[in-house]
Amino acid sequence: MRYFLPFLVLLSIVSSKNTCAQEGSLALPDPFTFNNGEKVKSVKDWERRRKEILEIMTREMYGVSPDRPKKMHFKVFDLDRNALGGKATRKQVTVRIIREGREARFDLLVYIPNQARRPVPAIIGLNFIGNQAIHSDPGIKLTTAWVENSRMFPCASDGRATDACRGVNASQWAVDSILARGYALVTLYREEVASDRKAHAFQTGVHTLYPALQRREDNFGTVAAWAWALSRGMDYLETDKDIDAKRVAVFGFSRLGKAALWAGATDRRFAAVLSNESGAGGGKLFRRGVGEDINRLCTMFPYWFARNLGKYKGKDTELPFDQHFVVALIAPRPVYLATAGDDKNSDPPGEFATARAADAVYRFLGTNGLPDSPFPALNQPLTGQIGFHIRPGGHDVKMFDWIQILNFSDLHLQK
Template identity: 70%
Template sequence: MKNRLGFLLFFSLVTFSSFGQNKETALPDPLIFNNGKKVNNAREWTARREELLQTFRSEMYGTSPGRPKDMRFEVFDHDKNALNGKATRKQVTIHIRENGKEAKFDLLIYIPNKAKHPVPAIIGINFIGNQAINADPGIKLTEAWVENSKMFPCAVDGKATDACRGVNAKQWQVDSILDAGFALATMYREEIASDRKEEMFKTGVHTLYPELQNREDNFGTIAAWAWALSRGMDYLETDKDINAKKVAVFGFSRLGKAALWAGASDTRFALVLSNESGAGGAKLFHRGVGENIRRLNTVFPHWYAKSFRKYMDQDTVLPFDQHFIVDLIAPRPVYIASAENDKGSDPEGEFATAKEADVIYRFFKTNGLPVKEIPALNKSVMGQIGYHIRTGGHDVTSFDWKQFLIFSNLRLQK
């Protein structure tokens, strides 16, 4: 309680010109400790970084469990001739036991056969099930609930069918990822933790840790997805075909929020790719533009900790903001992608976050974000922080993946 009060009472503010607004907005300074003292060097940043992590655990994402003591990996599929010989497909069930209960979720991995092993990898969570990212008939159909929506009308009574195979392939660009020399690993959000309000905290990994729910800093669903990404990394560290020192974590929309928190809280991820993660992801709340804290906490009450609700209608005066999340990734590379018509994600606010994070990346003597102004449409800028805003709306496109793969190759080959 003392640390939390200290955080709320002592924070230093800097100002920046808000994109799209004719006013100045106050932002908390990442280089000022909660007690008002200034961070002067990398050693002091280590302490400040831990302070920021604790702030997000207590005030927004909630407290996550550590690495499970009872976890095992079951490789139930190993096909060296997948995708017409282009890749080796592995499917792994991650089993976790805690408090006398078990949860499990499947990790689908494609490894390029022509690339020199071990290969770098990209890991991310998908929306519709592993079978949806590619029409490959060898992918196991998820047994978890699957939505039947206008965009993905393939499930029957909440169950995946063969019609669900490949329905989300456009957003995953498996061939391009493999051609670039990367392995791809993915898992399904509903197998990890339910994204439905009526089922919140009743399924998946949440059932293992009931003691983390009856508290203000409870284990939220964004945090659960991020935690599962770290469990995926636990497996990748055991796979001799994967270079675990060169694993990028990727996410789109709400799963981009999870990818950012995974990258911030787990330094094993060498690079972070955030695609239109918006509010609670890469955009600044302080702008007061786009999706806000009230909507996050009312429409999606399971995503964040209960403690985050006290900040509803306080977006522009928060004692923290999402530039701190990118600061926590520093000096590791991060790429933030926006779309022109994705107003809810506030593209200018996502760029503003990248621009604010540049301070910490320069503190670490990297080239940070190489521009001061938001770039032209469909033009990528790549320092240690990468950014683009493309034409179109809320989606993952071939343009996005092209930039992600160029950036990842540039940064992970150093």
């Protein structure tokens, strides 16, 4: 009976004439309505409906992902117990996957706080420029994968990382603060997993192991590949006695925040999901018709998602699904959506609307969901089982973001 009252609350926001829940004046596909029109009435029902939602989002948007590889090996090639001036133990681990004569590999960089009692909780996330970019630590291996030489990160030479790439992205990774709070930090480089270049899509990394999956309309997209690699990182963490694998949060920013949300939706081992400005295909609703849309995603980045998503170009406001379904797949585990006032592509009100639309699922499953509040003011975080904040500024990860993310993580992951 503990689920009966939340369900009555749910009924008050569901239209009796259609299968759309109302988010303000916006009609959204209802997570509590089965494909056959029946309604979810119990937690057992929800598990069946959750399976339907997972199938919908896999088929229509993210694409299929392989099972856990049968031949996967972990090699710790670096161990420094006095890293970062003695604050951390640094491990570097190669994840090696072999399938049908092909091989893919990527490296994990792991920092474990030396002052914390072990096993410690951890935060795992993908990075943009290579593991060596998140900190100036000279012991970090330079990636051998392609590295972009951009105006923001002018450090690579002919697509290769140089020593100038060390620490160039450190401002987005609050390594010292994460360690001081008692968390291990685990990161891996997107390009070692799967190419983020249109001309090289599906030709590198883990995609080379599963060519048959690219011949489908629900093909193994790059966002799904990044999420799948995060799960392989979790496979390693389950073997590391310094890490409490029951207390691992998955983090991501921008397109890698999309991957973090999908990793949390597809892998229930992640104890929490932390998404920063993930926008379209991540934390924001398409149905608002605001910010980055499906046409842009499928034109600029056609490899990110399954080809099936192309069916919906120009039809954002008519989707039979939306991103509150992804957050519902994470429920009842904690999820945090962070955004920024000037990030119009990410549509901050649309990200808040996603959190609000998923609230009913969280409450139905016995949690406090998202605090009852209108769209919050800048720098005023909302913290429940769903958390949210909007800060000033643009598309970035700032210290303010990390402070709120770590505060939220403390509530849910620290003993």
